[in-house]
Amino acid sequence: MSSGPIxxxxxxxxxLALLVTLGAVTAPHVLHLPPWMTPLIIVCAAWRYQxxxxxxxxxxxxxxxxxxxxxxxxxxxxxxxxxGRDAGVAMLSLMLGLxxxxxxxxxxxxxxLYLGYFLVVTQFLYSQSLLIAGWMxxxxxxxxxxxxxxxxxxxxxxxxxxxxLAATMVAQALPLMIILFxxxxxxxxxxxxxxxxxxxxxxxxxxxxxMGEISQLSQSAEVAFRVEFDGPPPAPPQxxxxxxxxxxxxxxSWRQPDDRGAFRPPLEPLGGEIGYSVTLEPHNRSWxxxxxxxxxxxxxxxxxxxxxxxxxxxxxxxxxxDARSALNYRLDPELRDVDPxxxxxxxxxxxxxxxxxxxDWRGRSDNDDELIERALQHFRDxxxxxxxxxPRLQDDNVDEFLFNTRxxxxxxxxxxxxxxxxxxxxxxRVVTGYQGGEIxxxxxxxxxxxxxxxxxxxxxxEDAGWRRVDPTAWVAPERIELGLDGAVPESDQxxxxxxxxxxxxxxxxxxxxxxxxxxxRWVLAYGPGLQQRLMDSLGLGQWQRMLxxxxxxxxxxxxxxxxxxxxxxxxxxxxxxxxAWERFCRRMETTGLPRRPQEGPRDYARRVxxxxxxxxxxxxxxxSHYIALRYGREPxxxxxxxxxxxxxxxxxxxx
Amino acid sequence: MSVMPTTLRRVAGPxxxxxxxxxxxxxxxxxxxxxxxxxxxxxxxxxxxxxxWLGAVxxxxxxxxxxxxxxxxxxxxxxxxxxxxxxxxxxxAEPARPVFAGEAAHFTLRLExxxxxxxxxxxxxxxxxxxxxxxxxxxxxxxxxxxxxTKRRGVMKLGQVLIQTTFPTGLVVAWxxxxxxxxCLVYPAPESGxxxxxxxxxxxxxxxxxxGDDDFHSLRRYQPGDSLRQVxxxxxxxxxxxxxxxxxxxxxxxxxxxYDALPQLAMEQRLSRLCRWILDAEAERxxxxxxxxxxRIPPALGADHQERxxxxxxxxxx
Numbered sequence: 001m002s003s004g005p006i007x008x009x010x011x012x013x014x015x016l017a018l019l020v021t022l023g024a025v026t027a028p029h030v031l032h033l034p035p036w037m038t039p040l041i042i043v044c045a046a047w048r049y050q051x052x053x054x055x056x057x058x059x060x061x062x063x064x065x066x067x068x069x070x071x072x073x074x075x076x077x078x079x080x081x082x083x084g085r086d087a088g089v090a091m092l093s094l095m096l097g098l099x100x101x102x103x104x105x106x107x108x109x110x111x112x113l114y115l116g117y118f119l120v121v122t123q124f125l126y127s128q129s130l131l132i133a134g135w136m137x138x139x140x141x142x143x144x145x146x147x148x149x150x151x152x153x154x155x156x157x158x159x160x161x162x163x164x165l166a167a168t169m170v171a172q173a174l175p176l177m178i179i180l181f182x183x184x185x186x187x188x189x190x191x192x193x194x195x196x197x198x199x200x201x202x203x204x205x206x207x208x209x210x211m212g213e214i215s216q217l218s219q220s221a222e223v224a225f226r227v228e229f230d231g232p233p234p235a236p237p238q239x240x241x242x243x244x245x246x247x248x249x250x251x252x253s254w255r256q257p258d259d260r261g262a263f264r265p266p267l268e269p270l271g272g273e274i275g276y277s278v279t280l281e282p283h284n285r286s287w288x289x290x291x292x293x294x295x296x297x298x299x300x301x302x303x304x305x306x307x308x309x310x311x312x313x314x315x316x317x318x319x320x321x322d323a324r325s326a327l328n329y330r331l332d333p334e335l336r337d338v339d340p341x342x343x344x345x346x347x348x349x350x351x352x353x354x355x356x357x358x359x360d361w362r363g364r365s366d367n368d369d370e371l372i373e374r375a376l377q378h379f380r381d382x383x384x385x386x387x388x389x390x391p392r393l394q395d396d397n398v399d400e401f402l403f404n405t406r407x408x409x410x411x412x413x414x415x416x417x418x419x420x421x422x423x424x425x426x427x428x429r430v431v432t433g434y435q436g437g438e439i440x441x442x443x444x445x446x447x448x449x450x451x452x453x454x455x456x457x458x459x460x461x462e463d464a465g466w467r468r469v470d471p472t473a474w475v476a477p478e479r480i481e482l483g484l485d486g487a488v489p490e491s492d493q494x495x496x497x498x499x500x501x502x503x504x505x506x507x508x509x510x511x512x513x514x515x516x517x518x519x520x521r522w523v524l525a526y527g528p529g530l531q532q533r534l535m536d537s538l539g540l541g542q543w544q545r546m547l548x549x550x551x552x553x554x555x556x557x558x559x560x561x562x563x564x565x566x567x568x569x570x571x572x573x574x575x576x577x578x579x580a581w582e583r584f585c586r587r588m589e590t591t592g593l594p595r596r597p598q599e600g601p602r603d604y605a606r607r608v609x610x611x612x613x614x615x616x617x618x619x620x621x622x623x624s625h626y627i628a629l630r631y632g633r634e635p636x637x638x639x640x641x642x643x644x645x646x647x648x649x650x651x652x653x654x655x
Numbered sequence: 656m657s658v659m660p661t662t663l664r665r666v667a668g669p670x671x672x673x674x675x676x677x678x679x680x681x682x683x684x685x686x687x688x689x690x691x692x693x694x695x696x697x698x699x700x701x702x703x704x705x706x707x708w709l710g711a712v713x714x715x716x717x718x719x720x721x722x723x724x725x726x727x728x729x730x731x732x733x734x735x736x737x738x739x740x741x742x743x744x745x746x747x748a749e750p751a752r753p754v755f756a757g758e759a760a761h762f763t764l765r766l767e768x769x770x771x772x773x774x775x776x777x778x779x780x781x782x783x784x785x786x787x788x789x790x791x792x793x794x795x796x797x798x799x800x801x802x803x804x805t806k807r808r809g810v811m812k813l814g815q816v817l818i819q820t821t822f823p824t825g826l827v828v829a830w831x832x833x834x835x836x837x838x839c840l841v842y843p844a845p846e847s848g849x850x851x852x853x854x855x856x857x858x859x860x861x862x863x864x865x866x867g868d869d870d871f872h873s874l875r876r877y878q879p880g881d882s883l884r885q886v887x888x889x890x891x892x893x894x895x896x897x898x899x900x901x902x903x904x905x906x907x908x909x910x911x912x913x914y915d916a917l918p919q920l921a922m923e924q925r926l927s928r929l930c931r932w933i934l935d936a937e938a939e940r941x942x943x944x945x946x947x948x949x950x951r952i953p954p955a956l957g958a959d960h961q962e963r964x965x966x967x968x969x970x971x972x973x
Contacts, residue, residue, distance in 0.1 A: 110696055110825065114703050117726060121707050124718035136722055144729065144824070151696075151825030154776045154790050161773070165823055169736065173728030180724035181717075190713045317715035524717045558731060565735045566742065 010109065013159065014149050015052040019045050021142040022100075022112070025119045026093055028135075032126065033090050034078040040071065041097035048100040058101055068098055089122045109150045116143050130519050141170050172565070175557050183550035185543060186528040190316075204283030205243050205432050208255035209455060211397050214432070215388050215409035218484060220450040223281055224434060225289060226517050227446040230275035233439060234291065236481050238327050240456065240468065241289045241448060243433035245306035247342055249422070251350035252397060254415060254430040263305045263337060269295055269326035279320045279521045286310045289433060289448075291325035292468060298322040299529065305338065306429065307331065307466075320525040333465035335427070343427035343460065346419055353399045354416075358423045368426055368461060372469070375420050379413065379474045382406065386413075386476035388488050410435075410479070413471040414455040427460040431468070436483045443514030451484050576640055577629035580647045584622050591615075591652045601627055615652055622646050671832070675815075678836040681747040684818070688831045691738055697826035700730060733824040740774050740820045741829050744791070748813060749798075751839035753965070755930070759802040760839035762813055767796040776822040781814070808843040808926065808969045812836075842965045843923065845931040853910050853932050853943075909942035909954035912964075926968050933968075937961045947971055 010018070023045070030038050050056040059067070071094055072082065079087035096115045103109055120139050123132060145166035149156065156162060204224065206213065225241075233239075246254035278289065288301055288309040299321040301309050332338070358375075365371040385407045393400045398416050401408055408416075414430050421428035435454035437446040456470040473480045479487035532541070540546045585595050593611055595604045605623040609616040625643040674687050682688070693701070704726055711719035745767040754760050768774050768791040779787045781803050789799040805811055819830035912932045917925045929945065936943040937956065944954035945964045950971075952964055 107696075110699075114699065117703060117722075118707065121710060121719050121722055124716050124722070125714060128716065128718040133718065133721070136718070136725075140722070140725060140729075147825065148823040152776045152822055153778075154788050156775065162823075165736075169729055169732050169823070170725070172732050173725050176728030176731060177721060177724040180727060181721055184720075184724065186720075187712050188715075190715070191709065192713060317717070523721070526717055527715050558735075561732065562735050565732075566739055 010052060010103075010150070012053055014146070015049065017142075017159070018109070018112070018146050018150075019049060019100075021139065021146060022096065022116055024142070025116050025123075025139050026096065028123050028126070028132075029089055029093055029119070032086055033093055034075065036074065037071075037090060037093060037097075041093060044097040044100045048103060058104065061102075064098060064102055068094075071098070085122075085125050089119075089125075092119055092122060106150060110147070113143055113147050113150065128524050130516055133519075137170065141166050144169060172561055175561075176554065179550070179553045179557055181523075181526070182531075182534075183546060183553060185546060185550075186531050188528045204285055204450070205287070205453060207244055207246075207285070208253050209246055209411050209415065209430060209432055210253035211393055211401070211408070211412050211415055212390065214411045214453050214455055215390060217453045218388060218409070218451045222450045223513075224283070224448045224450050224452065225278050225280040226520070227279075227437065227448065228277045228444070229446070233437075233446055234274060234327060236436060236483075237473075238291070239436050240292045240454075240470075241434040241437075241452075242292050242294070242308070242431060243287050243289055244285075245304075245308045245429060245431050245458075247306060247429035249345060249347075249419070251347040254418070257342065264303050265305060265307065265332035265338065267293055267295070267307070267326075267332075268330040269293075270328035270330060272327035273324055274327060275322065275324045277320065277322045279318060279517070279525050280315060281318060281520075282316050284314050284316060286312065286314050288315075288321065290323050291327070293329045293331060294323055294325050296324040298533075317527060318520055318525040319527070320521060320530055330464070331466040332460075333463050335460060335465075340427050340460070343429055344422050344425065346422045351396055351398045351419060351423070353396075353403055354420060355423050357402070358420050362424060368424070371424055372421070372426070372459070375417060375424075376469070376471060376474045379417075379471055384408070384413075384475050385489075386410075386472065386479060386487055388484075410472045411455045413475055414457050417469070417471040418457045418459075421457070421459050429458050431456055431458055435470075435480065438483070440510050440514050440517070442511045443517055445514075445517060447513060447517075575630075577626055577643060580640075580643050581622075581626045581630075584626075584647045584650060587647075587650060587652060588619075591654055612652075618646065618650050618652075622650065675832055675834055678812070678834040680836050681745055682833050682835060684741050684744045684746070684831055686742060689738060689742055689829055690831065691734055691827060691829045694821060694826060694828050697730070697733075700726075700826050704730070729824070730826055733826045736823050737820060737827040737829045739772075740822050741777065741818060741831065743770060744768060744774060744777075744818075746818065746833050746835070748835040748837035751813075751837065753840035753842055753962075753969070754805055755842045756805050756808045756844040759804050760811060760841070762801045762803060762816075762835075762837060762839065763798050764801055764816065764833070764835075765796050765798045766791045768793060770794070774820075774822075777818060777820050780817045780819075803839070805839070805841045808841050808923075810838045810970070811841050812838045840966060840969050842969045843926040843930045845934055846924070846927040847931075850928060850931050850935075853912050853916075853936075909944060910936060911944045911946055911954065912936070913946040914948060915946070922973060926971060930965065930968055933961060933964050948973065 026041065047056065048058070051058050072091065075087055075090045075094060076082050079090065081087050082091055092115065096112065096119060099108065099112050099115060103112055117140070120136055120143075123136075141163075145159075145163045148162045148166055149159070152162070205217070227233075244256060246256055248255050248257045273295070274291065276291070280289065288297070288299070288311055290297065290309055293307060294303070294309055297309065299311065299319065301311055303309055358371075361371050361374045365374060383406060386409070387407050388409060390401075390408045390412060391405045393405065398419050401412050401416055411430075411432075418428040418430050432453070432455045434448045434452040435456070436452045437448040439446050454472070456468060456472070458466045458468055460466050470480065476487040535541050535546050540549050581601070588594065588608070591612065593608055599607070601623050605619050608619045622643065625639055625646065629639055629643060676688075704723055707719060707723040707726070710716070711723055747765050747767075749763040749765060751760050751762045764779060766774075766777065766789065771793050773793050774791040777789050777791060777799075779789065779799050779801050781801050784802055784804070787799045787801055789797050791797040801816055803811070803813065813835050815832040815834050817830060818833050819828055821828050912929050914925055914929065917928055920928060933943060933945070940956060942954040942956050943964075945952040945967060947967060950967055952960075952967060
């Protein structure tokens with residue numbers, strides 16, 4: 001039973017379906033696998049196919065063991081480890097490929113199918129889109145149909161019944177899945193550390209800014225987060241999403257200080273409060289984005305001395321939080337308890353030409369405000385160009401940018417402006433985050449993309465406190481009003497979704513984004529936090545209550561499914577011959593000679609013939625036709641007609 | 656699964672008896688007669704689910720949770736579907752043809768499916784005998800032959816037959832024990848090898864013709880005790896082995912097969928010898944009668960007569 005000729009265990013068509021399904025499961029991984037692995041797996045599959053159809057021999061166990069060791073070594077060489085996401089997926093794909101060469105028994109095939117299920121999961125570490133969800137349903141269906149086919153030890157009448165049964169089972173499992181998804185207690189992860197490669201390819205703002213970094217990020221149309229506002233959304237010039245604040249300057253790049261104070265400076269809201277919910281895509285950093293300036297936030301965060309909102313753990317999964325912000329505010333007007341020195345620091349020997357320029361301005365200005373005005377005017381009057389593709393800067397980047405290239409992206413303007421302010425003796429710092437956002441009319445929410453990444457400057461002045469100044473707005477006001485698309489030259493390459501032109505493909509894409517937004521918001525962001533909030537609102541906040549609700553829901557749902565599945569569909573109506581025979585028996589009852597319950601047709605006919613010789617001929621004819629139709633090898637249609645006629649004509653009189 | 660350790664049998668036996676009931680002609684697999692447990696493959700599947708769950712928690716991956724719960728749902732549904740595959744089935748055993756002790760009795764089980772659904776891949780097994788597989792199409796019936804080895808003569812009851820299925824997924828097994836009220840008549844095993852002819856026939860010695868080639872019937876291997884007059888000397892002269900001539904006249908004259916004429920043998924051996932004699936006599940078309948203590952069947956020939964005699968041997972109680 002468990003062993004035997006491999007051809008008979010897996011008929012040709014089943015084997016083919018199995019290989020195709022496993023191919024579909026592995027295919028999305030091809031891009032992550034080492035380049036030599038895909039051909040290896042294809043060779044394994046082809047070999048197994050030939051073994052099934054042409055009787056090729058499968059390699060013996062020692063050869064296979066050697067091959068496993070060598071290729072596993074190859075994976076470790078390629079990734080430097082066999083742990084972690086990429087290496088783990090490669091190992092799994094490798095095991096699947098090699099297991100194909102060992103697939104001799106029913107059990108081996110079952111192992112292969114289980115590996116297939118597991119490989120489906122690993123795909124979610126790369127993408128969790130709706131399309132992938134659909135793909136999951138299809139692959140689970142196919143794997144289940146194969147599981148049924150492989151497990152069945154008799155020959156099925158065709159592939160269709162199993163496919164249909166698998167589809168039925170997957171459909172019936174969906175309500176159970178939904179109940180478990182909502183009510184099964186979620187444990188906050190991670191359970192063990194994750195190697196860094198898990199976050200590779202995740203884009204987002206970093207903890208430092210060197211000129212040229214944000215322009216890189218801005219070329220991605222990936223969604224950074226989505227926002228629903230409680231009321232109308234703020235006007236475009238108000239859409240500053242605060243991210244990492246970078247006060248430490250070394251003359252080249254702006255970064256976060258090594259020791260950030262836990263001290264939170266006083267914030268005085270001055271009206272214009274706005275409430276909103278954010279669904280934040282994972283970006284593998286701990287920052288949380290809020291509108292300038294946050295006054296309230298629903299998730300566990302710390303607000304640092306720079307008014308930067310952070311979570312304790314990096315955001316590795318989609319999260320959702322509610323927040324309130326004050327659009328008008330006064331932040332730390334006295335700069336109490338804070339040493340202003342770091343906000344004024346510029347290394348001595350840096351930016352000599354800029355220093356000269358600022359000194360000149362200072363001499364011609366009566367106060368700070370005038371000097372600030374002059375600096376901003378400088379950006380507007382001189383031929384500065386706002387572009388996604390600024391030239392590379394070699395040595396003193398601020399001097400080079402201000403006096404030579406004069407082509408830059410937001411970080412050039414912000415960095416240069418902040419440096420100028422510091423030279424002028426005005427405390428300043430660079431703030432990075434996102435500026436803008438596009439309202440999706442379908443679903444009425446705002447999409448903020450990586451292409452909206454931005455950098456601006458905060459300067460401190462007596463009484464006013466920390467004030468936002470965005471030098472980019474002086475160079476390219478369209479950037480703030482219209483977004484990146486309206487600000488950069490036509491010749492700059494931008495991803496299609498970062499352009500705001502109105503085309504039907506874009507409309508369609510926005511609709512699709514709206515569907516995805518719901519998916520992200522209610523399915524993918526559903527973690528321990530959101531579950532707790534939902535349960536609280538349902539009155540199931542305590543875990544005992546939640547577990548009871550889970551048990552009850554599962555029992556009820558399984559009970560209903562059991563009713564559906566075990567509902568006995570009545571057997572087919574008796575066949576026409578049977579019906580004709582029953583009619584004959586009813587007619588005979590009127591003669592006073594009813595058929596006895598255990599009496600077969602032949603015995604009955606014999607008894608009738610003895611008791612009523614006058615009926616013998618008719619009864620004999622009907623009985624023999626009935627027997628031929630019911631038990632004969634291949635009854636003919638004409639025989640059935642003849643039976644019907646005979647029964648129809650049969651009108652026995654009482655004796 | 657049908658062979659349980661004795662201690663378990665002692666504890667579970669009464670409970671099983673209550674659930675399965677006493678043997679009857681036809682058993683309908685009602686819900687309470689059916690048992691369901693995961694298979695080894697099902698346990699491995701649970702381990703797989705646990706692995707997926709761990710991964711889902713570690714990566715806080717909602718889709719991994721979705722798949723984990725979808726597969727868990729599939730596992731639960733597998734239980735229901737597997738259960739459904741045998742629930743409501745009616746099984747009856749057809750009478751088994753008598754066999755000789757040592758042969759396998761073949762019971763034909765008729766499985767009636769009253770539902771509109773096919774019931775594929777049902778497995779029937781008697782103790783550790785090979786499994787019989789059968790598909791029962793929708794709304795009709797199918798039959799499967801279960802072989803039960805026999806050891807002793809007499810009436811052998813079918814006992815309980817395991818019926819189980821892992822269809823559709825193989826993750827879960829649903830089973831029941833069919834306690835069917837059927838038995839098979841087991842004749843004594845006919846003695847093998849060479850046996851002496853039944854002697855002491857009923858006064859038929861005079862009618863045996865000494866010669867007469869026209870009555871010659873057949874040749875048979877010589878056995879100790881055969882008359883030297885009947886040895887086929889001619890074939891012996893041709894270098895063949897010693898053979899005894901059989902005459903048609905011999906066959907025509909009836910012989911009594913007598914239990915009491917074999918005092919040197921134990922009871923079962925006597926019955927075996929008698930059985931062999933009956934088969935030989937029937938093959939030779941020689942009328943035979945059977946004398947057992949307390950029973951006497953007059954000489955005759957034919958299948959019915961043979962059956963009657965063999966039945967008497969099978970049911971013989973001293």
